[in-house]
Amino acid sequence: MLDAEAIDLTRKEIRAAMHWALIPREHGEAVPAELAPALRTLQKSTIPLADMADPIVARRVSDALGLTLDRRPAAADTTARRRRGLNTALEYGVDVGELKENPLKRIKQKKVAKEDVVDRRAVVNPEQARELLTAVSYVGSWHRARGRRLVAFYATLYFAGVRPAEAVGLRRDDCHLPEEGWGLLTLAKTRPSSGKQWTDTGTVHDLRGLKQRDPRAVREVPIPPELVAILRAHLEEFGTAPDGRLFRNERGGVLGASTYSRAWEEARRFAFTPQQVASPLAGRPYDLRHAALSTWLNAGVDATEVAARAGNSVEVLLKRYAKCLDGRQEQNNLRIEAALAP
Numbered sequence: 001m002l003d004a005e006a007i008d009l010t011r012k013e014i015r016a017a018m019h020w021a022l023i024p025r026e027h028g029e030a031v032p033a034e035l036a037p038a039l040r041t042l043q044k045s046t047i048p049l050a051d052m053a054d055p056i057v058a059r060r061v062s063d064a065l066g067l068t069l070d071r072r073p074a075a076a077d078t079t080a081r082r083r084r085g086l087n088t089a090l091e092y093g094v095d096v097g098e099l100k101e102n103p104l105k106r107i108k109q110k111k112v113a114k115e116d117v118v119d120r121r122a123v124v125n126p127e128q129a130r131e132l133l134t135a136v137s138y139v140g141s142w143h144r145a146r147g148r149r150l151v152a153f154y155a156t157l158y159f160a161g162v163r164p165a166e167a168v169g170l171r172r173d174d175c176h177l178p179e180e181g182w183g184l185l186t187l188a189k190t191r192p193s194s195g196k197q198w199t200d201t202g203t204v205h206d207l208r209g210l211k212q213r214d215p216r217a218v219r220e221v222p223i224p225p226e227l228v229a230i231l232r233a234h235l236e237e238f239g240t241a242p243d244g245r246l247f248r249n250e251r252g253g254v255l256g257a258s259t260y261s262r263a264w265e266e267a268r269r270f271a272f273t274p275q276q277v278a279s280p281l282a283g284r285p286y287d288l289r290h291a292a293l294s295t296w297l298n299a300g301v302d303a304t305e306v307a308a309r310a311g312n313s314v315e316v317l318l319k320r321y322a323k324c325l326d327g328r329q330e331q332n333n334l335r336i337e338a339a340l341a342p
Helices: 004-008 011-022 033-045 049-053 055-064 076-095 126-136 148-160 164-168 225-238 257-271 286-298 303-310 314-320 328-340
Strands: 183-187 219-223
Touching: 011 033, 049 055, 049 076, 126 148, 126 257, 126 286, 148 164, 148 219, 148 225, 148 257, 148 286, 183 225, 219 225, 219 303, 286 303, 303 314
Parallel strands: none
Antiparallel strands: 183 219
16 A cells, blocks of 8 residues: 555556556566656555454555545446456465455445446437448548548447457458348457457557456357448448458558547547537547447347347346437336236
8 A cells, every 4th residue: 555655646657657566577677767756655655465464454455445545436437357366366365375355355346236238328329320421530630530431430349349459450350241131240350459468478468358358259240231232332432451340440450449549539420519529428439339239129029139148147237228218118117017918
């Protein structure tokens, strides 16, 4: 935990020092001079792992997870993220024999209801989604095609309901794109952005399987004719990367989150009014996935089918999108009434 001396350091300096200290380095590598004060503070303020076996110390650390540097209550998501990180570190301590058991498991936490649901204000309707896709094509100059090469990427998020990392990893061989009718995406790999310090390959984007699935698992997602046409046009104009990926940056590399997020911010300003730009409406590219799943559920598509296409469990799906379901109460009342009719 940080002591009072940390108050003289900026949050940026502390984070930079932690980042430097945690990444594996060559033995004896010199500490950067600009990080030395923050590193000394961290070393002095960090308790030995073995001290966590003391219940009082463990409780003090656990309580500190819920506070900011100025001792104010931290956000629930922040506290949960810190607790997950600490728990992982302590489990590793048990694995290597530094601790006999994970001390966090002995500490009773007050459970706070967490509303992990999609904000319906962020969900666009089909007309707004198409306006955004058109707006993306106007981002950047024509010859660089900075926006045009991303139209199909965003369209895949919306019409197929996939995660951005899944779309980034999409290859030509994963796509069945007939001249007419529905197509099919077979998702097998994702390319999440982790930072080159944390990947096994030393590149910014890791190559992984589907989220929370067996590394060999695949997921088939039927796609409507509109998306099929968009992807066919994209391939005709831009082709693929050498490894078959559909979407890439201007230099042919893996499409990064910063690249498609910046273009999205510009597209929102083209497509929306100032009031809409200031609102949560489609604030992130990921909100296109939320819009897709909400649209499917509101259209009456069976929840098990939506969950299968989205790569979620039915329980998580219905919980997260509960506030995005419009007009279902009246429909369900009529169904119940019909079932009870003599």
